[in-house]
Structure formats: structure tokens, C-alpha cells
Amino acid sequence: MLAGEEASIELVQRWLQRRDSDELETEENPSKECSSSGSPGARAGRRSSLALTPEDEPLVDVTNRSPPPANIPTALIYSPPEPLELLCVFPERTSRVCAAACSAVERAGGEARSLRCARETLDALRRDNDTRVPHVIVVDARQPQQLDALLLARAIRGTKNTQHVYLIAIVKKSAYLKDEFGVLAYLEAGFNRVMVETVNTTAWCAEVLQARSSAACSRAQIAATAALAAAADRCRDLVAITDDQQRILLTNKSWCRMLGWRLEEGPRPIHEAAGGEALRLATTGARDWEAPVTLRRRAAPDPIMLPCRGATIGLTKTTSHIVFVCEPSAGEGDRGRGSLHSIRRGSLDVRSVASDGLRRTSLAKLQGLPLEAPITKVISLLSAATEGAPPSTVACIERAVDMLRTSELYSPQMRDETKLRVEDPIATDLIGALLSREQVNQNLVYMQGNANVLSSRRSSNDSTVVRSQTNRTNIKHKTTGQLRELLDTALSWDFEIFRLEDLTRGRPLAHLGLALMGGRFDVCAALECDERTLLHWLTVIETNYHAVNTYHNSTHAADVLQAVAYFLEKDRLKNLLEPVEAAAALISAAAHDIDHPGTSSAFLCNARHPLAILYNDVSVLESHHAALTFKLTLNDDRVNIFKNLDRDTYKTVRHHVIDMILATEMTKHFEHLAKFVNVFYAKSSGSKEDGMHTDEPLSLDTTALSQPENVLLVKRMMIKCADVSNASRPQKFAMEWARRIAEEYFLQTDEEKAKDLPVVMPMFDRATCSIPRSQIGFIDYIIIDMMEAWAAFIDMPELVNHARSNNQHWRELDEAGVTTLADVKRVQRQNAIQAPPTTTAEPTTEE
Numbered sequence: 001m002l003a004g005e006e007a008s009i010e011l012v013q014r015w016l017q018r019r020d021s022d023e024l025e026t027e028e029n030p031s032k033e034c035s036s037s038g039s040p041g042a043r044a045g046r047r048s049s050l051a052l053t054p055e056d057e058p059l060v061d062v063t064n065r066s067p068p069p070a071n072i073p074t075a076l077i078y079s080p081p082e083p084l085e086l087l088c089v090f091p092e093r094t095s096r097v098c099a100a101a102c103s104a105v106e107r108a109g110g111e112a113r114s115l116r117c118a119r120e121t122l123d124a125l126r127r128d129n130d131t132r133v134p135h136v137i138v139v140d141a142r143q144p145q146q147l148d149a150l151l152l153a154r155a156i157r158g159t160k161n162t163q164h165v166y167l168i169a170i171v172k173k174s175a176y177l178k179d180e181f182g183v184l185a186y187l188e189a190g191f192n193r194v195m196v197e198t199v200n201t202t203a204w205c206a207e208v209l210q211a212r213s214s215a216a217c218s219r220a221q222i223a224a225t226a227a228l229a230a231a232a233d234r235c236r237d238l239v240a241i242t243d244d245q246q247r248i249l250l251t252n253k254s255w256c257r258m259l260g261w262r263l264e265e266g267p268r269p270i271h272e273a274a275g276g277e278a279l280r281l282a283t284t285g286a287r288d289w290e291a292p293v294t295l296r297r298r299a300a301p302d303p304i305m306l307p308c309r310g311a312t313i314g315l316t317k318t319t320s321h322i323v324f325v326c327e328p329s330a331g332e333g334d335r336g337r338g339s340l341h342s343i344r345r346g347s348l349d350v351r352s353v354a355s356d357g358l359r360r361t362s363l364a365k366l367q368g369l370p371l372e373a374p375i376t377k378v379i380s381l382l383s384a385a386t387e388g389a390p391p392s393t394v395a396c397i398e399r400a401v402d403m404l405r406t407s408e409l410y411s412p413q414m415r416d417e418t419k420l421r422v423e424d425p426i427a428t429d430l431i432g433a434l435l436s437r438e439q440v441n442q443n444l445v446y447m448q449g450n451a452n453v454l455s456s457r458r459s460s461n462d463s464t465v466v467r468s469q470t471n472r473t474n475i476k477h478k479t480t481g482q483l484r485e486l487l488d489t490a491l492s493w494d495f496e497i498f499r500l501e502d503l504t505r506g507r508p509l510a511h512l513g514l515a516l517m518g519g520r521f522d523v524c525a526a527l528e529c530d531e532r533t534l535l536h537w538l539t540v541i542e543t544n545y546h547a548v549n550t551y552h553n554s555t556h557a558a559d560v561l562q563a564v565a566y567f568l569e570k571d572r573l574k575n576l577l578e579p580v581e582a583a584a585a586l587i588s589a590a591a592h593d594i595d596h597p598g599t600s601s602a603f604l605c606n607a608r609h610p611l612a613i614l615y616n617d618v619s620v621l622e623s624h625h626a627a628l629t630f631k632l633t634l635n636d637d638r639v640n641i642f643k644n645l646d647r648d649t650y651k652t653v654r655h656h657v658i659d660m661i662l663a664t665e666m667t668k669h670f671e672h673l674a675k676f677v678n679v680f681y682a683k684s685s686g687s688k689e690d691g692m693h694t695d696e697p698l699s700l701d702t703t704a705l706s707q708p709e710n711v712l713l714v715k716r717m718m719i720k721c722a723d724v725s726n727a728s729r730p731q732k733f734a735m736e737w738a739r740r741i742a743e744e745y746f747l748q749t750d751e752e753k754a755k756d757l758p759v760v761m762p763m764f765d766r767a768t769c770s771i772p773r774s775q776i777g778f779i780d781y782i783i784i785d786m787m788e789a790w791a792a793f794i795d796m797p798e799l800v801n802h803a804r805s806n807n808q809h810w811r812e813l814d815e816a817g818v819t820t821l822a823d824v825k826r827v828q829r830q831n832a833i834q835a836p837p838t839t840t841a842e843p844t845t846e847e
């Protein structure tokens, strides 16, 4: 093998290893069933994979979803048949399990050898590295005091040329069954599979054959990638490949030679080397482009400008790599080619211009497929409009098309973020944590043996189910005079929610739910269920909120339910929603934060909480709230408010409830808001690019309500606004909610520090955080825009008025030196906010 080839293979391998370790953070098993046997295999496929699930096949490319998938070189990925090589590491010389594995391999025509300790194993791997790397290594993990299997797996993975080796850990059945997430520690250490000890040779035979095939496939993929890297090395074009963060991972020899880089250089930001239009296109989400690039040479002061062709690669919707291929001019390459293109003055997005011959051919082929999405049509129309248009119009349209091609069409960048960052770090912390997932620290060092880093404040999912089924299933609703009087005001915006909390001894949801859902909105009629079932449902839902949470408890659920009920009474919604849709909205509100642990999704991801593993770090809490709502509802006929619905209606209600609960995820805040504004507010033609921040007044246009998908936007907006309506309530309520959420944030920070986890909102430290300033930021950046849009839609100006006046009040408190929880409590006391003690009403239980 040539020295350069070796270097590039090593580079690729390092790069694959890095990718693998990144993936470990995010691609764990989606379900418990998978975690025991199916998933390790699937994961093994993924560890070094360039592909390859059916939905990733090239067909995706033609649907014009962005970014485009790689043109996967499947022809390169083949695995020549080769005899199976097994290495067993068993401390016990006479192990019957080891004997069974070895005899299975011999039966399958392969070769097996066994070693007794980690040192021997690592020595053998290093010694035989180029000649005899086994396909499968089986490690005895049953006696940690004799052999530390996890340590050995890590060491094996750290050895050259072992990415494709299939690692199996052998455990005792009792250990395997003891902990459903126990396999995670093994997977993290680098094992592909955890297997219960067996002396059955047939079982071993099946196991090693599968493992061999997986190892061979993985080896073939690595070899194919190395071949592509070697091809790149032999090109005269300058090639660089970056990751999604625009850090250069791989460069070819021409790149290194011309720019003075070394092949083995680690990841570096592309902007250190390149600039110009090509970089702009690459970083704004274009899929395929040709544009000039400026490249900086280390040895020369002046940059060079070259034509560059590029592509954004991604096997899924997200970009994984960006490829730059820069064409050296005659004087700059090794040898002149004589047919070099001149650098284009303007940029050319290959896919947006129909004059490209190749593309026309493939388009012609694709036109027969029924795959055209509206966005494809829009892009085609815009591209057609460039024909014969003046250059400034072409440039405008090209820019618009670039933007349309990004997958983040509705996620505006926070233009004011810099200002916010400079002005107020507390607001930056809060808004950053609410709006982005980047707070999740993917590089956290895993705390070994502590896969179950549960918040001490949360109860486990399963235990909540049991609790809710066994307790209080037969509650009779008795209201005292005071409570009845209070519930009579349930449809006013200054409803005394905290008084309800007191009067019901922390069980406001069942009482308010019964009054609103059972009473005013007659959810029972809409769902064809009886009131007793509704009461049982409300009770179970309420029981599964954590009373210990200061904010995310059933009082918050009741508050959101009350806000949704209030909104539903507005003419616009009264005339819009069917009874069953109103019922779905109320159900979503009541259940939208069920089993909330009092910590954020980012916290759960950082702590590798089972829910984060289950939901792959995506919409963790919201997915859990929605799933648990249905689990609890369907589990028990006495609770099942949907039991009488026909199949179609049930499906509709389920769809609405899930959609609304998921809409409460704050990372999608601007996406939902932008969709709502774009659909229901007409923009003047002279407005700025994104319409959201234009100074032009927007005028309400409700004609789009005739389309059901737009009604969905209204429902999402309704629950979103209800969810954070606390900041648009009269001052005394807003203040108490702010105190409660701040306390919960502080507790999260305390817990993060205690457990040595990354701190999601470092400014939210109880000793130093200014609560008024957090509220000013929250209202300025989250509340005002949203409430303005919603208030105009449902004709409820007080939403904005309260938000503004609360903002003003927090500013005054800030100026007066109010900072901590104690300060806020003092102000509350001074204002006599808290209601005087009241006699409590008992919802009585009968069994």
C-alpha cells in the first residue's frame, strides 16, 4: 500500500471513529424491545455505515427534500467471502460457553482461538493488525473481577483497524434480565451485542454467522470510503469535506499541496481556508452549487480565487457533510488542462437552472413519478422566471430559491440575539435554553454504571401508571360553597387559579376540568362518554402530575386548561371548531405536561435519562406527555374517555391531541409562530424578507381558515399561547408564576451541579439570578410577538396589555434592586398578593 493511501485510510478511519462516537450520543435504541437484541445489530450497521436503510435509497433525491442524500456508491460496497475468524476472551480455561462458541465456528468452516486476559488480547490485536483481525470477538463479561469487559472493549476500539470487528459481551441471564437498560453500558463501551451465556452450539453458530456478516459489511464500507478518499487524492481538483459544523474533516493531496496544509490536520473551520460565494451557498443550505471560492494559502499572502463545485450531503433531512471541489487554474494546478472554465461572475445553483443537460435528462426521467411537492413547483416556477430576467432579479430569485431549499423554512434566526447577548446574559440563557437544543452537551463524559441518572424529583413512568390505576379511581366530586363560587368564575381571565389550588388542596385540575369540560363545554357529549369516566380520567391525569414541582404541576395544567377554555369562548374559535375539536383542545391542555419531571428535555438528554434514550433526544418531554396521556387513557376502561368513539373519530381526536401537545415544544416556537403569521397576516409588498420583523403593519386575513391544515395552525397557536399565558395574566398571577418557574429552574441548576452534568442555564443560579431580568427577556423575546399575533386573531387585546404592563412592572422591580426569590417573595407579601387562608374543600373518595 502506498504511504499516501495509508495516510488517507487512517484519516478516514479516524473520521469514522469520530462520527461513531458522535452517533453514540444520539442514536440509541428507540424501544425497550430493541435494546436487548435487535438494536445492537442495527447499531452495528450504523457504526460505520454510509447508508443504508430502504428510505435512504436514491429515490429520496428526486423528491427534492433537502438536503440531498449522498449518491451512495453501493457498487463499491461488497464483501468478498472469507473464512470466519473468531477470537474468544474467557478467563476460565475450561469455559463451556467458550468451547461451544469455538466449536460452532469450526462447524461453520471458520477458525477460532481463545485467549484468557485483556493484555494477551490487545497484544494479539496489535501484533496481527494487518494480517489477521478477527471478524468477531466474544468477551466474557460474567466475572468483572477477573476481566473488566467494558475496559477491554474500549481498548479494542482504540486499536487500529478494529472498527469493523463485531464485539459480543457474554453476560449471565440474571444480570441481563435485571436491568432493562443495562445493555447501554456495553454499547457505550463499544460492544455491538450483549448475549446471554449459552452452551448451545447451534445458537452460537447462528450468532457468529450473523456477526461475521455484519463485520464483513462494515469492513467493506470502510474500505469503500478509503477507496473514495484515495480517488480524491489522485485528483488535480482541490477537495475538502466538512462536517455539518463546517469544520474540514478531510482534504485531498492537491488541497494540501496548494494551500500548504498537512494531510493529517485535525478538523478546522472551513472559513480559515475558504471564503466567497461558494461558502455562502454552502452555509445557507444550497444542495448543489457552482460558484467562485477564495482560498487562503499558508505560504502566500494573497488568496486565490477558483471555480468551485459543491454539494450538501445528508442521508436524512439533516446535513452531515459539505463537499467542496475546487478547480485549479492552468497556472495553479500540477499540470494545466487547457479546458478550464472561467470563474463565473455570479453563482449558479445547479439544481435551480434548467439548462443543465444532465439534470434535464434526470428530470425527464423523474417527471413520470408522482413525487412533486408544492415546494418543488414553487422552485420550478421561480427558476423559470429567471429566464431573460435582469441580473438583479435573477440574483434575488436565486437567493429566494436558496432559502426555500433549506429544511428550516420556518425557523427564523434570532436577529436580535447578539443584542440580547450583549444586553442581558440571563435573558440569553433563558431564551437560548427554550429555543434551541444546542444546550444539550453531546460530549458529556458518561458516568459509568449510572445509565439511570434519574432526577430525584421524578417518578418513573411505570410506577406512575400503577399508582394512577390503583388510587382514587372512584372520586365523588363535592364542592363547598366557596369552591362552587370560585368555579362559577372559571371563564374569566383573572380567574383565581392559586385560590383554586388552595381550596382543592393541590388538586385543581380535576375540579376545574369537571367544571369546564364536563360543564360548559360538554366534552362528555362530544366524546359520548359519561361524566364518571371524565372524572376518573381527570383524576388519573392529575395524579400523574408531580405535586413536588413548583411550576410544572397540576396547577399549571389547570391554568393552561382555563386559558384554552377562555380562548375557545372567543367568537373566532367558537365558530371555527367542532365540539370534538374543542374537546381535543381541552384534553391536550389538561394533559400537556403530564409526568413532567421538573427538569427540561435538555437536562434529560444530558443525563442520558431513559426518556431521552427512548425518544432519541428529540422532543423528549412532549413526546412523553402525549404518549403517556394515551397510555393512561387506554389502559383502563373506567378512565377511557375515548372508548365509545368510532375508529375514525378516535383517530382524528388522537391526531389533534398529539399535534397540540407536541406544539408546546419551545424549540419549535418560532416555527409555529412564523407559520401562523405567514398564513393569517397579509404582508405589504414592501416588507422585509421574513415578514416577522417588518415595521409595516400586518393585517389579519382569515380567508385561509377554510383549509383544515390552517385550522391546525390555530390550534397549535392556541395551546402555545395558553401554555405561556402566565406572562399575560394580571400582575399578581404573573408574579407568582414567575417565582415558581424560577424556583424550578434553580432546582435544575442545583441538580446539574450536584450530578456534575452540564448546566443548561448557568445564569439561573439562585444566588445570583435576577428574576425580573429573566422575565423582561421572556416577555420581550417570547411573549410580545406571539401574543400580538394571537390577540388580534381572537380579538383579546388584554393579552398584550397585561404582557406590556407586567414587563413594565418587572423593569421597575429591577430598578428597585429586586433580584432573588426572597426579594420577589417580599414584594409579593408587600402587595398582599397571596390570598388569605381559606377553608378547604374536599373532593371525597369512595371505594
Ligand SMILES: Nc1ncnc2c1ncn2[C@@H]1O[C@@H]2COP(=O)(O)O[C@H]2[C@H]1O
Pocket (backbone or CB within 6 Å): 430, 434, 593, 664, 666, 723, 724, 726, 727, 737, 738, 741, 774, 775, 778
Ligand atoms: N414566566 C416565565 N418565565 C420564564 N420561562 C417561562 C415562563 N413561563 C413559561 N416559561 C417557559 O416556557 C416553557 C413553555 O413550555 P414548558 O411548559 O415545557 O416550560 C415552560 C418554561 O420553561
